[in-house]
Amino acid sequence: MALISPSRRLRRTPFSDGVERAGVKAYTVYNRMLLPTMFDSMAADCAHLKSHVQVWDVACERQISVKGPDANRLMALLTPRDLSKMADDQCYYVPMVDQYGGMLNDPVAVKHSDDHYWISIADSDLRLWVKGVVAGFGLDVDVSEPDVSPLAVQGPKADDLMARVFGEDVRSIRFFRYKRLSFQGKTLLVARSGFSKQGGFEIYVDGGEIGMSLWDALFAAGADLNVRAGGPNLIERVESGLLSYGNDMTDQNTPFDCGLGKFVSSNADYIGRSALERVAERGAEFALCPIEILGEPIGVCDRAWPIMGGSSKVGQVTSAVWSPDANCNVAIGMVRTGDAVASSNIEINTHHGPRIGQIRDAFWK
Numbered sequence: 001m002a003l004i005s006p007s008r009r010l011r012r013t014p015f016s017d018g019v020e021r022a023g024v025k026a027y028t029v030y031n032r033m034l035l036p037t038m039f040d041s042m043a044a045d046c047a048h049l050k051s052h053v054q055v056w057d058v059a060c061e062r063q064i065s066v067k068g069p070d071a072n073r074l075m076a077l078l079t080p081r082d083l084s085k086m087a088d089d090q091c092y093y094v095p096m097v098d099q100y101g102g103m104l105n106d107p108v109a110v111k112h113s114d115d116h117y118w119i120s121i122a123d124s125d126l127r128l129w130v131k132g133v134v135a136g137f138g139l140d141v142d143v144s145e146p147d148v149s150p151l152a153v154q155g156p157k158a159d160d161l162m163a164r165v166f167g168e169d170v171r172s173i174r175f176f177r178y179k180r181l182s183f184q185g186k187t188l189l190v191a192r193s194g195f196s197k198q199g200g201f202e203i204y205v206d207g208g209e210i211g212m213s214l215w216d217a218l219f220a221a222g223a224d225l226n227v228r229a230g231g232p233n234l235i236e237r238v239e240s241g242l243l244s245y246g247n248d249m250t251d252q253n254t255p256f257d258c259g260l261g262k263f264v265s266s267n268a269d270y271i272g273r274s275a276l277e278r279v280a281e282r283g284a285e286f287a288l289c290p291i292e293i294l295g296e297p298i299g300v301c302d303r304a305w306p307i308m309g310g311s312s313k314v315g316q317v318t319s320a321v322w323s324p325d326a327n328c329n330v331a332i333g334m335v336r337t338g339d340a341v342a343s344s345n346i347e348i349n350t351h352h353g354p355r356i357g358q359i360r361d362a363f364w365k
């Protein structure tokens with residue numbers, strides 16, 4: 001593929017200078033912002049992530065701030081997940097659906113208080129939907145995109161690196177909880193979360209001006225930990241079964257299709273509830289599955305690859321990559337549940353040519 005033309009519409013981040021200095025090799029575009037995806041090779045970045053610590057510019061995980069007396073009511077309308085027990089220092093993975101039960105986004109919600117949340121969004125224009133819901137229901141909530149840019153610190157040495165910059169307090173942050181910790185006189189929200197299964201933190205950098213001093217401080221403190229710049233890694237993500245909105249699911253899928261049924265509460269009262277109740281009754285149409293693609297390392301999956309069961313299409317592969325650790329091509333695909341394909345071989349019409357695939361019952365560990 002040719003290069004992407006830079007322009008003002010394609011937003012830089014507070015960390016872009018550091019990312020460039022670290023020798024970024026590839027970007028993708030996410031929420032109209034640059035998202036670095038590769039620094040060495042995909043495989044080398046993945047191996048490094050699994051044994052050391054990386055700093056990721058994930059500023060493109062933009063925050064939608066919802067603030068006002070009706071914030072709790074708004075959040076409850078937006079997601080089928082029950083938020084009634086969510087604490088003021090907690091983050092929740094929250095699928096969001098439209099009135100038909102179709103997935104609009106799969107953000108992380110960060111609760112400040114009953115009248116203030118951040119919605120840390122995946123790649124879709126969720127803010128417009130949120131504003132529409134506020135208008136339609138006549139809610140007293142202010143919706144904005146603040147200047148808040150997440151910087152992730154991921155990998156097995158993340159605790160050690162973070163403790164050097166933010167103090168020993170970081171070690172006691174529990175999974176999907178946060179603490180407010182100070183850096184150069186500013187208080188930043190630091191959560192134990194992130195888009196990898198290697199462990200780590202996300203720092204919500206409030207105010208772009210301090211972005212580069214934080215970036216530099218992390219690299220200065222972590223030299224002997226072999227800290228490097230990184231980004232969400234396709235190999236690690238597919239091995240771990242972390243879903244990518246727009247790739248693995250769209251508004252044509254319900255949370256049940258995506259294996260996110262455990263986040264659909266039967267107590268909650270949200271937009272799309274009756275649609276999802278009907279789906280729950282009759283069963284999901286699709287199932288998102290780990291799929292092994294046999295044969296040589298496969299090229300990138302930049303369009304849906306039809307999955308054939310005999311002469312009929314039974315699904316599609318939406319993410320695929322060679323995994324050096326699994327020693328096979330690992331993939332994620334949506335397969336029609338009515339078809340008895342689970343144990344048998346399937347054919348995948350990749351745009352690199354046809355391949356045999358096997359549906360697996362678990363992701364690669």
Ligand code: THG
Binds near residue numbers: 120196
């Ligand atoms: N961090 C933050 N914002 C984000 C992402 C993130 N916004 C965009 C995108 N990533 C949203 N999607 C996901 C998908 C999975 C997870 C987080 C965000 C995730 N899942 C865990 C899992 O599947 O094991 C935990 C889910 C749970 O049990 O709560 O972490 O990464 N700020």
